[in-house]
Amino acid sequence: MKDNKLEVSAIKDGTVIDHIPAENLFKVINILRLEQIKETITFGTNFQSEKLGKKAIIKLANVFFKDSDINRIALVAPAAKLNIIKDYKVVEKKVVEVPDEIQGIVKCVNPKCITNNERIITKFTVVDRIKIQLRCHYCEKITDPEHLDTFR
Amino acid sequence: MKNRSLVSITDFSKAEYLKILEIASEFEKNSYQNLLNGKVVATLFFEPSTRTRLSFESAINRLGGKVIGFSDANTSSVTKGETLYDTIKVVCNYAELIVMRHPLEGSARYASELSKVPVINAGDGANQHPTQTLLDLYSIKKTQGKLENLNIYMVGDLKYGRTVHSLLMALSEFKANFIFISPDELKMPNEYKMYLNKIGLKYQESKDINESLNTADIVYMTRVQKERFSDPIEYERTKNAYVLKNEMLAGCKKTMRVLHPLPRVNEIDKDVDTSNFAYYFEQTENGVYIRQAIIALIMGCK
Numbered sequence: 073m074k075d076n077k078l079e080v081s082a083i084k085d086g087t088v089i090d091h092i093p094a095e096n097l098f099k100v101i102n103i104l105r106l107e108q109i110k111e112t113i114t115f116g117t118n119f120q121s122e123k124l125g126k127k128a129i130i131k132l133a134n135v136f137f138k139d140s141d142i143n144r145i146a147l148v149a150p151a152a153k154l155n156i157i158k159d160y161k162v163v164e165k166k167v168v169e170v171p172d173e174i175q176g177i178v179k180c181v182n183p184k185c186i187t188n189n190e191r192i193i194t195k196f197t198v199v200d201r202i203k204i205q206l207r208c209h210y211c212e213k214i215t216d217p218e219h220l221d222t223f224r
Numbered sequence: 225m226k227n228r229s230l231v232s233i234t235d236f237s238k239a240e241y242l243k244i245l246e247i248a249s250e251f252e253k254n255s256y257q258n259l260l261n262g263k264v265v266a267t268l269f270f271e272p273s274t275r276t277r278l279s280f281e282s283a284i285n286r287l288g289g290k291v292i293g294f295s296d297a298n299t300s301s302v303t304k305g306e307t308l309y310d311t312i313k314v315v316c317n318y319a320e321l322i323v324m325r326h327p328l329e330g331s332a333r334y335a336s337e338l339s340k341v342p343v344i345n346a347g348d349g350a351n352q353h354p355t356q357t358l359l360d361l362y363s364i365k366k367t368q369g370k371l372e373n374l375n376i377y378m379v380g381d382l383k384y385g386r387t388v389h390s391l392l393m394a395l396s397e398f399k400a401n402f403i404f405i406s407p408d409e410l411k412m413p414n415e416y417k418m419y420l421n422k423i424g425l426k427y428q429e430s431k432d433i434n435e436s437l438n439t440a441d442i443v444y445m446t447r448v449q450k451e452r453f454s455d456p457i458e459y460e461r462t463k464n465a466y467v468l469k470n471e472m473l474a475g476c477k478k479t480m481r482v483l484h485p486l487p488r489v490n491e492i493d494k495d496v497d498t499s500n501f502a503y504y505f506e507q508t509e510n511g512v513y514i515r516q517a518i519i520a521l522i523m524g525c526k
Contacts, residue, residue, distance in 0.1 A: 180330075182329060184327070184328055184329050184349050184350070185328065185329050185330050186308065186326075186328045186329065186330040186331045186333075186334050186348075187330060187334075189328055190307050190308055190309060190334070191307075191309075192334060208330065209330075209333065210329070210330025210331075210333045210334055211328075211329035211330035211348075211349070211351055212232065212329070212330070212351055212352070213329070213351075214415065
């Protein structure tokens with residue numbers, strides 16, 4: 073039934089990002105810099121989801137992401153699924169993967185870290201992909217999902 | 225190690241630690257060697273640290289180098305609002321090596337990425353202080369004759385003490401057996417205990433310093449800092465509970481030595497100073513040789 077509803081406002085070509093936790097929709101929008109995209113974008117949020125409680129969906133007409141770009145959202149939407157649409161048909165499904173290294177996107181949790189005191193692009197090594205533990209390249213402290221804050 | 229920065233203890237390998245220790249013992253025999261021959265080294269101390277700065281400057285002078293720099297951010301252009309980025313970009317044109325102490329964590333790594341000359345981290349906030357760790361290793365090797373399979377007691381603030389964290393990482397290469405003695409609030413963080421579990425090293429935890437120190441090869445004391453406690457009464461109670469006294473050392477191995485990164489407040493009673501177990505002042509002398517070795521290796525003159 074859900075799928076049928078999606079079909080109604082279906083896009084001809086583009087990408088549908090599904091299974092975004094509703095509370096992180098705007099983080100995903102920021103991380104993917106969707107404000108810079110001129111194509112038609114549809115957002116829906118607070119849909120009921122068995123897995124996530126409330127989920128959000130983004131539909132982007134004529135937009136196709138590189139894997140390295142889309143993986144950037146794995147931190148805030150680890151269960152996200154992508155449907156690649158060509159001529160109204162789903163031609164490919166993708167899941168996101170937490171990368172080994174993360175640049176930018178995330179703020180270091182440590183207020184005494186140099187990255188929170190000078191203009192520096194943050195850099196993290198992912199030391200645990202499951203629990204999402206990020207070690208700051210500079211101050212070596214761990215940022216975890218509970219304290220995860222992204223740049224605007 | 226030539227032209228490499230030293231920011232974290234894990235930047236160097238076990239083989240490199242041993243090389244540094246070997247060169248340090250050469251400097252201990254013959255400390256005055258004109259290897260730098262007038263080369264300029266910048267010591268940038270954005271926060272005061274008398275001991276570390278003097279130790280570095282002594283090492284540079286003994287190597288025949290010249291020192292420029294500042295010992296307090298108040299006498300530098302930081303007060304005018306200059307960024308660390310700009311300071312480093314400028315100073316690396318004036319010197320062939322930068323020694324830096326900075327209150328912000330990660331500042332040394334950042335500086336090493338900006339600078340065209342190597343950077344030695346002399347302490348970045350609560351993060352790393354690798355030359356302290358190497359001088360600790362040197363002191364342990366010198367007093368015990370080896371680094372392998374030693375019983376290392378760490379006492380005091382094991383939560384925030386950067387020296388114990390770095391020393392743990394370094395000694396884990398030598399199969400140390402760790403005993404952690406601290407109040408509950410200041411226990412060794414889980415990430416380090418998990419690391420020891422992962423590499424299969426044993427450790428024990430205790431709250432009681434009065435338990436037997438008889439098996440200890442090294443007792444590594446640290447200062448319990450007032451600012452770590454939210455409750456001042458708790459601090460007063462705790463600081464007196466982790467004081468090492470001479471009478472506690474009665475049953476210890478004769479070869480056991482007490483180390484401390486200093487400054488000390490009251491955590492080692494003065495009556496320990498005159499015992500054979502005290503080694504914390506000799507430890508500072510070792511710091512000069514270790515820093516000579518590190519500088520000589522990075523500058524490519526050893």
